[in-house]
Amino acid sequence: MGRLLPSNLAKIAGLIFGLVIMIVFMLSSMKFGITPIRWSDVFHSFTNYDSSSNEQIIVQTSRVPRALVAAAIGASLAVAGCLIQGLTRNPLADPNVLGINFGASFAVVFSVSVLSLTSLPILTGVSFIGAAAASLAVYLLGSFGRDGLTPLKIILAGAALSALFASFTQGMLVLDAQGLDEVMFWLTGSVAGRSVDMLKAVLPFMAVGWLGAVWAARHMNVLTMGEDTAQGLGQRTIVIKLIVGLIIVALAGSSVAVAGPVGFIGLIIPTIARLFAGSDYRWIVPYSALLGAILVLAADIAARFVIQPSELPVGVLTAVIGIPAFIAIARKGVVKG
Amino acid sequence: MRDYTYIRSEKLAVSFFLHKKTVVLTLALAIASVAALLLSTGMGDMRIAPMDVIRALTGGGTEEYQLVVRTLRLPRIIAAFLVGASLAVAGSILQGIIRNPLASPDIIGITSGASVTAVAFINYLAGTVSILWMPVAAMIGAAITAILIYALAWKKGVTPIRLVLIGIGINFLLASLTKVMLVMNPETTAAQAYVWLTGTVYGTDWVVVKTIVPWVCIFIPLAFLLARNVNALQLGDDIASGVGSAVQRQRFVLLMVSVALAGAAVSVGGAISFVGLIAPHMTRKLVGPAFGGVLPIAAFIGGLIVVIADTIARTAFLPYDIPVGVFTAGVGAPFFIYLLYRNRNAA
Numbered sequence: 001m002g003r004l005l006p007s008n009l010a011k012i013a014g015l016i017f018g019l020v021i022m023i024v025f026m027l028s029s030m031k032f033g034i035t036p037i038r039w040s041d042v043f044h045s046f047t048n049y050d051s052s053s054n055e056q057i058i059v060q061t062s063r064v065p066r067a068l069v070a071a072a073i074g075a076s077l078a079v080a081g082c083l084i085q086g087l088t089r090n091p092l093a094d095p096n097v098l099g100i101n102f103g104a105s106f107a108v109v110f111s112v113s114v115l116s117l118t119s120l121p122i123l124t125g126v127s128f129i130g131a132a133a134a135s136l137a138v139y140l141l142g143s144f145g146r147d148g149l150t151p152l153k154i155i156l157a158g159a160a161l162s163a164l165f166a167s168f169t170q171g172m173l174v175l176d177a178q179g180l181d182e183v184m185f186w187l188t189g190s191v192a193g194r195s196v197d198m199l200k201a202v203l204p205f206m207a208v209g210w211l212g213a214v215w216a217a218r219h220m221n222v223l224t225m226g227e228d229t230a231q232g233l234g235q236r237t238i239v240i241k242l243i244v245g246l247i248i249v250a251l252a253g254s255s256v257a258v259a260g261p262v263g264f265i266g267l268i269i270p271t272i273a274r275l276f277a278g279s280d281y282r283w284i285v286p287y288s289a290l291l292g293a294i295l296v297l298a299a300d301i302a303a304r305f306v307i308q309p310s311e312l313p314v315g316v317l318t319a320v321i322g323i324p325a326f327i328a329i330a331r332k333g334v335v336k337g
Numbered sequence: 338m339r340d341y342t343y344i345r346s347e348k349l350a351v352s353f354f355l356h357k358k359t360v361v362l363t364l365a366l367a368i369a370s371v372a373a374l375l376l377s378t379g380m381g382d383m384r385i386a387p388m389d390v391i392r393a394l395t396g397g398g399t400e401e402y403q404l405v406v407r408t409l410r411l412p413r414i415i416a417a418f419l420v421g422a423s424l425a426v427a428g429s430i431l432q433g434i435i436r437n438p439l440a441s442p443d444i445i446g447i448t449s450g451a452s453v454t455a456v457a458f459i460n461y462l463a464g465t466v467s468i469l470w471m472p473v474a475a476m477i478g479a480a481i482t483a484i485l486i487y488a489l490a491w492k493k494g495v496t497p498i499r500l501v502l503i504g505i506g507i508n509f510l511l512a513s514l515t516k517v518m519l520v521m522n523p524e525t526t527a528a529q530a531y532v533w534l535t536g537t538v539y540g541t542d543w544v545v546v547k548t549i550v551p552w553v554c555i556f557i558p559l560a561f562l563l564a565r566n567v568n569a570l571q572l573g574d575d576i577a578s579g580v581g582s583a584v585q586r587q588r589f590v591l592l593m594v595s596v597a598l599a600g601a602a603v604s605v606g607g608a609i610s611f612v613g614l615i616a617p618h619m620t621r622k623l624v625g626p627a628f629g630g631v632l633p634i635a636a637f638i639g640g641l642i643v644v645i646a647d648t649i650a651r652t653a654f655l656p657y658d659i660p661v662g663v664f665t666a667g668v669g670a671p672f673f674i675y676l677l678y679r680n681r682n683a684a
Contacts, residue, residue, distance in 0.1 A: 092439045092501060141674065145681030153677070155438050156618060160673045163611040163666035170535045171663040175654070184527075188516055264509045271502065313520060316513040323506045330502035331492055 005276050011283055014276055018290035022071065025297040029067035030059050033304050037063075062193075069199050070191045070300045070314070071293040073255040074265060076206050078292025079213045080251040081266025082273065082284050083244050086220045088151040094267035095252035097158040098245070101261035102165035103134020104253070105187060108260075109169050112183045113176045123186065124198050124257045128205075131253035137161055139245050149241050150227070188313040189260035191300050202254035209251035210289065216244050217281035224281075262315045265292050268326040275329050295322050359630035362623060366637035373641055374418065377648040378410045382655060408542070416541040417647040417661065418640035419553050420606035421616075425639025426557055427599035428613030429620065429631050433567040434591050435497040441614035442599035445504035448610070449511040450482025451475040451603040456515050456530045460522045472548065472604035479600035482507060487592065494585050496574070500592075536609030536662025538647055545605055552601035556594050560632055563591055567628040611666045612639050615673050622676045642669045 005011045030042045037055045045056035045064075080095040088097060096102070107130025111117040117126070138161050142154035173183075219240045222230045230237050252266065269292045270284065277283035299317035306312050379385040383405055385393070392398040393406040424442060431440040442448050455475040458466075462474075486507050490500040515534070519527045566587040569577040578584050599613065616639040617631065624630045646664035653659075 090437070090439065091498065092437060092444070092505060141677065144678055152438055153681075156677055157674075159439070159614055159618075160666075160670045160677065163615065164670040166610070167663050167666035167670075171659065171667075174532060174535060174660055174663060175657065184520065188520060263512075267505065267509075307521075312517060313513075316517050319509045319513040323510045326506045327489060327503050330499055330506065331489065 005278075011277065015286055015290065018287070018294065022290055022293050022297065025294055025301070026067045026071060029070065029297055029301050030063040032301055033058075033063065065194055065196045065199065066191055066300065067297065068196070069194045069258055070296045072199060072203070072206055073191065073259045073262065074292035074294070074296030075289040076209060076251040076255045076292075077262065077265040078269035078273070078288040078295075079210065079285055080248045080255075081292075082270035082281070082288045083213060083216070083220065083248050083251075084266065085270050086224050086281065087241060087244055087248075088155055089224060089226075090151060090155060091271060092267070093155065094264070095248055096162065096263070096266070097138075097155060098248060098252070099134035099138045099158050099162045099165060100131040100249070100252045101256055101263070102162040102169070104128070104131040104256040105261055106130055106134070106165040106169045108186055109172050109183050112186075113172050120194070121198060121201070124201060127260075128202065128253050128257040131256050132249055134161060134165060135245070135249045135253070147227075148238055186260045189262035189315045191259050191262075191296070191314050192311060194258055198258055202257055205250040205254040209247050209254070212243065212247040213251070213285050213289075214282075216240070216247060217285045220244070220281040259314075262296070262318065264315070264322070265295060265318060268322050269295065272322075272325060272329055275332075356624065356627065356630050359624045359627075359634065363633045363637070366634060366641070370418065370637055370641055370644075373644050373648075374414055377414050377644055378406055380648055380652050381405075381410065412543045412546045413538050413541040414644055414647070416546050416549060416605055417538045417643045419546070419549050420538065420602040420609065421612050421639035421641070421643030421665075422557070422636040423549070423553055423598040423602035423639075424609065424613040424643075425616035425620075425635040426560055426632060427595040427602070428639075429617040429628070429635045430560060430567060430591050430595040430598075431613075432617050433628055433631075434570045434588050435501055436571060436573070437497065437501060438618065439614075440501060442595070442603070443608075443610055443613065444508060445501065446482045446486050446508040446511065447479045447596055447599045448603055448608050449508045449515070451479040451600060452534055452608050453511045453515050453518075454478030455533055455604075455607070456518050459530045459533065460518050460526050469544075472545070475604040476600050479596060479603060482511065483592070483596040483600075487589070495588065497588075532660050533607045534662075535660040536607040536665070537660035538606050538643075539651075539658055539660070541605070549601050549605050552597055556597050556601075557632075557636060560591075560594050560598075561629070563587070563594065564629040564632060567591060571626065571628070606643070607660070607662065609643065609662045609665055611669060612642055615669050616642065619669075619673055619676055622680050 005014050027042065031037050031039060035055070035058055037059060041053065041055040042059055044050065045059040049060065050056050077095065084093045084095055084097055085091055104127035107126045108123050111123065111126045117123065138154065138158045139149070141157035141161065143149045145153070219235065222233055222235050223237060223240055227237055255262070269288050273284050273287040273291055277287040295318055296314065299321050300314045302321065303312045303314050303317045306317070375387050375390050378390045379387055385402055385406065389398055389402055390406055393402040428441045431442065431445065432438065454477060455471055458471050458474045486500065486504045487495065489507070490503045492499070519530060566582060569580055569582045570584065570588060570591070574584050602609070616635050619638055620631045620635040624634055642665055643661060646668045647661040649668065650659040650661045650664045
């Protein structure tokens with residue numbers, strides 16, 4: 001369909017334009033904040049780093065990681081979202097359908113309140129394992145039976161297991177008010193205070209996920225026509241669904257590992273991306289990635305200014321910025337149910 | 338037709354088809370619910386045998402038992418049952434009219450609307466206004482949110498997909514507002530608000546029960562009367578208008594019924610999740626999608642889940658009284674997973 005950008009040429013131009021905007025936002029993310037920093041300091045911190053300049057140290061140790069993390073998780077969550085919406089053929093699905101955020105939250109709260117682990121790098125690993133374990137369980141439970149993984153079964157399995165994990169998490173938090181205080185910062189999701197090392201730890205997973213999503217796009221086009229049609233056209237649907245499932249886990253799992261449960265990007269960005277890209281996944285995937293990155297970067301910059309000198313959780317601002325656009329698009333009726 | 342029996346009168350113009358399995362299950366669940374109420378009333382710090390519970394209810398037994406049974410435990414348990422039943426019926430209606438298995442009172446913003454006002458109330462008004470007004474605030478929040486979503490989704494009528502997408506959007510917006518209030522406020526009120534967000538029927542007395550009973554008594558029977566409209570809407574807008582349904586009007590009425598039920602439930606029990614989403618699925622796995630049969634069974638299943646969960650929540654970790662919302666999924670999810678597994682080869 002692609003109402004806004006009908007031709008392929010227009011879509012390519014749109015992608016390039018989006019890329020430029022993303023870079024502008026990344027640079028802005030390095031400049032704007034509580035500490036005012038000049039553009040020249042931003043550039044010099046890359047070209048000839050001066051370790052005696054406070055401004056340049058802030059740029060390199062705090063703001064650069066933050067910009068990179070924001071862009072990376074935005075892109076990953078958005079791509080994971082469009083894959084899960086295709087896999088379940090449900091525009092209400094987001095990576096959470098696989099229980100990713102709830103599994104990760106459970107693992108993190110368990111380590112903080114029972115095992116008393118609080119260091120962020122360790123929690124990164126813990127939450128990735130939690131996310132992967134939860135989604136594996138959902139996938140297995142959704143695949144029982146003769147016709148394997150169906151959209152309805154995966155949604156129901158995910159809903160049940162998510163609720164189970166969420167209730168365990170809530171139980172631990174209610175019993176342990178001290179723990180609540182300590183993990184609340186993690187549970188709200190944030191891109192602040194993350195080091196480049198944490199991003200590096202998950203970057204391989206993300207990179208594999210991005211490339212995998214690009215590869216899987218044309219298979220998704222076939223799969224979304226429906227199981228029977230896809231098989232009739234010669235697709236091995238079981239293999240494709242399994243690979244797509246793994247890609248979603250890699251992308252959403254590593255995002256939640258770095259930034260905590262930042263909700264809803266995976267839900268709304270694919271809807272917005274369809275406005276530009278139509279229904280072809282080969283376009284939806286790159287558009288989702290760019291739009292997701294831009295949204296999280298913008299939200300993160302705005303989060304620094306609303307209640308100075310402290311900051312709002314980035315998830316709040318993604319909602320405030322993204323929802324009006326999302327509602328406008330939903331009213332336009334681009335999404336066909 | 339072997340699965341059905343019929344009631345027909347030769348003199349009056351009355352004729353019903355009844356699905357045998359549904360009738361049997363409804364009766365069985367009704368008996369199970371009464372049993373659960375009695376057993377649950379007997380459990381707790383002070384153990385009371387079921388016969389003594391009955392005696393205390395009918396006005397006999399010791400004064401101490403009467404106090405515990407009639408003043409402390411029974412209102413809480415009845416409130417739990419009604420909350421669960423309302424949420425389950427609200428969820429069944431929504432899943433029917435929206436035709437999406439992910440629909441539930443949470444997803445179209447009713448719960449988040451109630452949550453945002455309740456948390457605001459705890460944070461900003463709790464010192465000055467009596468806490469008894471909090472359910473009212475929650476109810477108002479739910480109603481305003483539902484109307485806002487419907488208005489935003491209106492464009493020459495409302496389609497299910499638009500309703501749901503806009504509902505989700507508003508839902509996230511309000512959830513993040515709630516989160517802001519939790520992050521920005523001192524931890525004592527944050528902890529109190531967190532308990533509310535988990536869902537709790539702690540400290541419920543007869544006054545609270547009296548506030549929810551009218552809603553349940555009006556709107557569940559109303560939903561039953563409207564069951565055939567749900568059956569038509571489940572087939573899709575085109576077929577429903579083809580068979581003569583006033584699709585828009587019926588959808589609006591049903592939506593409001595479900596808002597009223599979920600709003601009343603949330604204002605009493607807090608944001609108890611999961612029941613409204615899963616109880617309808619369980620029911621359909623047991624008796625199929627015909628709404629007249631789904632409704633009573635969903636109501637009983639929802640009520641039972643919350644009563645059992647609350648019994649565990651207040652007895653398993655004595656002296657702690659844990660919010661019931663922690664256990665609703667713990668009780669319901671394993672059974673649901675079993676149903677999912679048992680029906681794995683069904684379409």
